[in-house]
Amino acid sequence: MSTQTGSAWVEGSGSRLAKYNIFKRLNWGRFSVIAVPMLWLAVFFFIPFLVVFKISLSETAIAVPPYTALLDWNLDEAFINLKLNLGNYLFLFEDSFYIDAYLSSIKIAAISTVLTLLIAFPIAYMIARSKPTTRALLLSLVILPFWTSFLLRVYAWMGFLKKNGLINEFLLSTGIIDQPLIMLQTDFAVYIGIVYTYLPFMVLPLYSALEKMDITLLEAAEDLGSKPATSFFLITVPMAMPGIIAGCMLVFIPAVGEFVIPALLGGSDTLMIGRVLWDEFFLNRDWPMASAVAVVMLIVLVLPIMMIRNSQGKEEAV
Amino acid sequence: MKRRSLFLNTTATMGFIFLYAPMIALVVYSFNKSKLVTVWGGWSLKWYGELFRNDQIIDAALLSFKIAFISASVAVVLGTMAGFVLSRFRRFRGKMLLAGWVSAPLVMPEVITGLSLLLLFVAMEGAFGWPAGRGTSTIIIAHVTFCMAYVAVIVQSRLSQLDETLEEAAMDLGAKPSSLFFLVTLPLIMPAVISGWLLSFTMSLDDLVIASFVSGPGNSTLPMVIFSKVRLGVSPEVNALATLMIAVVAIGVTAAMYQMRRQAKLLEKQG
Structure with a gap:
């Protein structure tokens, strides 16, 4: 009124x-x-x-910029010449190097995503179940590293994983090993780097999903004789599903194209597509090939995003 | 029940150790006298002195701060506009498109963003003669583009939590759209706008990949200098630099938390 x-x-x-x-x-x-x-x-x-x-779709040329024009025209002589070069894409699929790089990026990103989920879940669960006052403190402890330099956080692991780094020194001095472990410049170091730097992206969506969960559901299940493990997989996990999907997406997609982590922590045989694109551009100066690598990477990544979006839309509609 | 929470606490604590141990080691070793990072040579501030005498690092740091300041300021304006449009405007043609364009840069691999912007700048230079060459301005444009996405998301989520009745009341009392925004909505979303600015600033300061693509010769930002040093191995000067950055962030976050706590307590008293 x-x-x-x-x-x-x-x-x-x-x-x-x-x-x-x-x-x-x-x-x-x-x-x-x-x-x-x-x-x-x-x-x-x-x-x-x-x-x-x-x-x-163009060809490399020794020129500035280093590629040929697709469209050539001369109005006086009345011709327009359109030249599309599919060679870059053909080469991409003929040379197993590129396909291997895509597959290995997806594999590394997928394994890291699962590892991140396994580490982030207890953290998010503990934060969601803690008292409101400690909750704010714990949340900011998770977010704090996110505010410091990503590059420096990756760098910090170099000092940890080196042959004469802190982990090896510790293990040698306690006598657990008598030969230093080779950890830096391996795929293992890349997994650690991805898990470490992307952990907050997983914890936060998980936390916000778990925080909304009604704890009486678990109590009811327990009263009805459900074992903790059963309740966890039948109640907690489905309730946390939106957070799990969002977190996995936020980790997996950028991890596929990651450059800094494989460049600093990975070995020369750690094949990741972000690094291939970088080398194609900065070392080989082959701009058209780098572009073709980017286009295919985008296609690979757009599909999972679409699929996840669709599944979410369906859930909301039901 | 008790056993389960013990398990939970142990794993979560290990998670926190995993998060913080490398940073603590970095801080401790930045005070190491010895150049060999693993050999402890006693406490020293030697590497901090070296750091401040290194002109390459200082110049790069100044350039990065300048870029981060401008990028964050532009990104906060554009991002707030985008976030406001997405949460307060009724459906219009292109709203879904805008929503997609705002959220996509968040997950887009940096190599793709960097390469595509570089190719755009080269094509634009060929077509209109602008931007002439690449340097500070192209880095700023690139940083604004990915930072505004973060600002938009933060502002949008803040607006969706906000009680719309205050804005409705102002509208009913005849506030013009512009004064409605600047006098009512903006003060209400100010915390989100500030954290969006801070986040943009740190992201811009931290970006290596995109800046490497779109920068020109002689425009090395701090991450680019760090990367070229670190690629060859662990460097004690970088340890010192990292410690300074961690200290600044820790102080900033602690201050922000303290402020938030005080405000929460004030609200409690009033309520």
Whole structure:
């Protein structure tokens, strides 16, 4: 009732012109508030992908920039020449090096994602079940590393995993091993690096899912004779599923294209597609090939995102 | 019940040790006198002195701070606009598209973002002559693009938790859309805007991959210098630098937590 009188008062006091002005300004303002971020993202996020796609269809050339033009035209002689080069893609699928790199990236990212989930789950569960005061402290302990440099956190593991690093020194001095373990520059180090740097991305969505969970469900299950393990898999895990999916997505997708971690912690035989793209671009200076690698990586990654989105949509609809 | 919580606490504590042990080691070894990182040569501030005498690192740090400051400030404006549009505007054509464009940079592998922006800049230079060459401005554009996505997500989630009745009341009392936003909505979402700025600042300061693609010669940012040093092995100067950065973050987060606690207590008293 009060809101109605309020708006009636506004309408009554303003002349038709004033109302028209407000109306106009509102629409113009509304338009620009939408248009500015949209235009920025269109130019600097969306169009770049089209450019990448375009250049993936050109050939390398010794020129500045180092690729050939797709479209050649000369209006005086009246010709337009469109030249699409699928060679980069053919090469990508012929040379097992690239396919191996894609598969090994997916494998490394998938294993790391599962490991991250296994480590993050108890942390998130403990935080969600703790007292509100300690909860805030524990949450910020999880987030704090996220605020420090990613590069330096990866670097910190180099000092830990080296042949004469802290872990080996400790194990040697306690006599558990008598030869230093080779850990740095192995796939193992890459797993550790990914798990370590992406852990907060997994803990936070898990926490927010577990926090909403009604604990009386577990009590009811226990009263009805359910074993803790059974209740965990039949109640806790399904309730946490949205968090599990979101967390896994936030870890898996960037991990597939990861460059810094394999470059610093991985060995020369650790094949990851982000590193291949980097070398293709910075070492071989083959921009079209780097673009083709990026396009295929994008296709590989877009599919899981779509599938996950669809499954979530279905769950909400039911 | 008790046994289960013991198991839970042990694994979670091990998780926290896993998170913090490498950083603590880094901090301790930054005070190591010896150049050999594993041999303890006694306490010393030697590497901090070396760090501040290293012009390459200092110049790169200044450049990175400048880029991070500008990028975060632009990103916070654009990101707040995007977050506001996504949570407060009714359906319009392109809303789904905007939502997709805002969330995609969050998971996009950095090598793809970096390469695609570089190719865009090269194509734009060929077509319009701008940007002429690559350097600070192209890094800033790239950083704004991925930072605004983080700001938009933070602002959007804050707005969705917010009670809309305050804004409705202001609207009913005849507030113009612009004053409604600046006098009512913006103060309410200020904590989200500030944390969006801080997050953008740290992400920009930290970015290696995207900056490597879009920077020009002679425009090495701090992460690029660190990476080239670290690639060859552990460096005591980098340990010192890392310790300083960890200290700044720890102080900042502690201060923010203290402030939040005080506010929560004030609210409790009022309530």
